[in-house]
Amino acid sequence: MVSGKSRRPIKARGSRKVRARGVWSIGDRVGLTIAWATGIFLCLVAFSVTIYLALKGVQYLNLDILISRPEAGTEQSETGGILDPMIGTLLLTILGTAIAAPIGVGIAIWLTEYGRPSLLARFVEAGIEMLVGAPSIALAIFGLLIFQNSFMAPFSFTAEGGAVFGRSFFAAGAIMSLIALPFVVGGTREALNSIPKHVREASYALGKDQASTIRRVLLPSARSGIATGTTLGMAQIIGETAVVVVLLGASLQLAPEGAIPVLDVLKGTGSTLTSYVYQNSPAGEGKAPEKAYAAAFVLLLIVIALNLFVNQISKRGRHTWG
Amino acid sequence: MGIESADEVHDRTESGIPPIKRIVVNGEMPPVRVSQGEANGAPTHIAESFVIDQGAMAPAWTEERMKVESLGVRFDRKEAVKDVSIEVNSGEVLALIGPSGCGKTTLLRSLNKLVDLTPTAVRSGRIMLDGQDTDLMDDTLLRKKVGMLFQQPNPFPMSIFDNVAYGLRERGTKRPGKKELEPIVVDALERAGIWAEVSDNLSHPALSLSGGQQQRLCIARSLAVRPEVLLLDEPCSALDPISTAIIEETIVELKSEIAIVIVTHNLQQAERVADQVGFMYLGDLVEYGSVEQVFNAPMAERTKDYVRGDFG
Incomplete structure (x- = not known):
């Protein structure tokens, strides 16, 4: 009895295996193998990048680098730390997000809830897709074109003689917002689209108009989608290099312009972690490769933290109806 | 059950305020009539009170609220509702x-x-x-x-x-x-x-x-x-x-x-x-x-x- 009992499931499992082997053709199995191989390869690449940077980063990163300003020097020991690039990354991210978030949410609401005239809506959609696909260097050059105009002088680093360089946190932040915008719009639209129609109708059925429905029901429901899109946009800004080099000057230290606090920094030039890594790695001038590794590691940590944050909010804030 | 006739109740509601009714589900409470006095300057009444039992719950009093007159609704070519009253x-x-x-x-x-x-x-x-x-x-x-x-x-x-x-x-x-x-x-x-x-x-x-x-x-x-x-x-x-x-x-x-x-x-x-x-x-x-x-x-x-x- 006992042996019979234990044998039956084994038999069943075995026979299922045989059938499965019969169903899969050679082509399918080759495809499956390739899929497995590429998947594992991808994991290997991701892990090796992370581990390599982590090893190097831990090796060179110390508190001193984090809190001292970068200096010009011919020896690696004289080049100071990465405080200014870190502040630059922070400022640029805040500025770019502050511009992109409200505009992006507004565009997403208009596209999903109104979408009229439909021709204009289609143009806006196409424009956002263009922004996703546009090379950031092209956007950066476009930004330079605008901010070099003399009427943009209040927002830009200017020389003694009045020449407008078109470079500042304002200029870089404005173009960075274009890079973050599609992510904000995408995240918000997805969240709004996932709210069932009957939830909107429930609000209308209580005698509410569209404006209060959007404000009191739809936006709170879409909160996590908006946060996700905004955070993804932030990650894009943090990882962007071309815009920093062209529009922020990628100067060694923050170079404030003018006398008003805060505003002077925003009007001046600076650098970010990305431009710092570029300039100090062997790819650029290569003065301080160790500090480039340290900065790259900090960059990686920030982006990983943002991604974890995105996972967390999209898991926690999801509402399901019915 | 001591339910008044529909007409009687209707007379009392000419002020436009629907009477309040009390329903007791599966209870044995006898029907009572209570005057609620003058709330908000208008008289309110408990028009009737009855015991729901064995599905005998059709009320004696009704008042027309909405009236649909030959309603038709169409979506594009599809007629969803035809001349309904x-x-x-x-x-x-x-x-x-x-x-x-x-x-x-x-x-x-x-x-x-x-x-x-x-x-x-x-x-x-x-x-x-x-x-x-x-x-x-x-x-x-x-x-x-x-x-x-x-x-x-x-x-x-x-x-x-x-x-x-x-x-x-x-x-x-x-x-x-x-x-x-x-x-x-x-x-x-x-x-x-x-x-x-x-x-x-x-x-x-x-x-x-x-x-x-x-x-x-x-x-x-x-x-x-x-x-x-x-x-x-x-x-x-x-x-x-x-x-x-x-x-x-x-x-x-x-x-x-x-x-x-x-x-x-x-x-x-x-x-x-x-x-x-x-x-x-x-x-x-x-x-x-x-x-x-x-x-x-x-x-x-x-x-x-x-x-x-x-x-x-």
Whole structure:
């Protein structure tokens, strides 16, 4: 009895295996193998990048680098730390997000809830897709074109003689917002689209108009989608290099312009972690490769933290109806 | 039971205020008459009070709330509702039955003009609310008077309290505070039969409630704005049998205060809760009558087939 009992499931499992082997053709199995191989390869690449940077980063990163300003020097020991690039990354991210978030949410609401005239809506959609696909260097050059105009002088680093360089946190932040915008719009639209129609109708059925429905029901429901899109946009800004080099000057230290606090920094030039890594790695001038590794590691940590944050909010804030 | 004749009660309501009725479910309380005195300067009465027992719950008193006059609704080329005339009376439950796509939900959604939100919808005919053409009324005002409950429970992602208070908070004008709203919110939750379950956690998110509780919360949310008519669009189709039973009980309790129109696929449900039944087929109102008549002695052949379960 006992042996019979234990044998039956084994038999069943075995026979299922045989059938499965019969169903899969050679082509399918080759495809499956390739899929497995590429998947594992991808994991290997991701892990090796992370581990390599982590090893190097831990090796060179110390508190001193984090809190001292970068200096010009011919020896690696004289080049100071990465405080200014870190502040630059922070400022640029805040500025770019502050511009992109409200505009992006507004565009997403208009596209999903109104979408009229439909021709204009289609143009806006196409424009956002263009922004996703546009090379950031092209956007950066476009930004330079605008901010070099003399009427943009209040927002830009200017020389003694009045020449407008078109470079500042304002200029870089404005173009960075274009890079973050599609992510904000995408995240918000997805969240709004996932709210069932009957939830909107429930609000209308209580005698509410569209404006209060959007404000009191739809936006709170879409909160996590908006946060996700905004955070993804932030990650894009943090990882962007071309815009920093062209529009922020990628100067060694923050170079404030003018006398008003805060505003002077925003009007001046600076650098970010990305431009710092570029300039100090062997790819650029290569003065301080160790500090480039340290900065790259900090960059990686920030982006990983943002991604974890995105996972967390999209898991926690999801509402399901019915 | 000591129920007065309909005429007598009607005389007392000429001031325009519907009388209050008291219902005791499965109780043995004898019928009583109480004069409530003069509240808000107008007399209110308990018009009648009766014991619900063995399904004998057809009220003696009804008053016309809404009147649909040759309503037609079409979406592009498709005629969803054809020339339907029907009345919605307070004090009773009207059930709309019929196979899928027969236009019963479209008819229901016309009553609060929610159908107008569909861009392709074209409506003809007239719908009156208390003798007033709804097309001449402001949509938001109409929808405050004609509440609606949907197939899927759809509380808003906010606290239980805020859900019920949602309809009471006006935009722009001075927003009433929590203290002012509280009695209304509590009253609505009580009438929806969910107060006992949520009284301790009004600040909890509404979406953490169970499906049946969510649906009763949605009833409370509708009741809070004091509607005259409540539209129910298959309110139990997403719920389990126990939640369904509780909701049905609530519907029967509520019908004394407001007119109720329910669209349902469930014939037994229609039989349990309805006083009047309208059977729709392919956009036509094929039959309209009391629940006993439609289910036991249907006049049209189609109705007979449908209530017998031959199709649908």
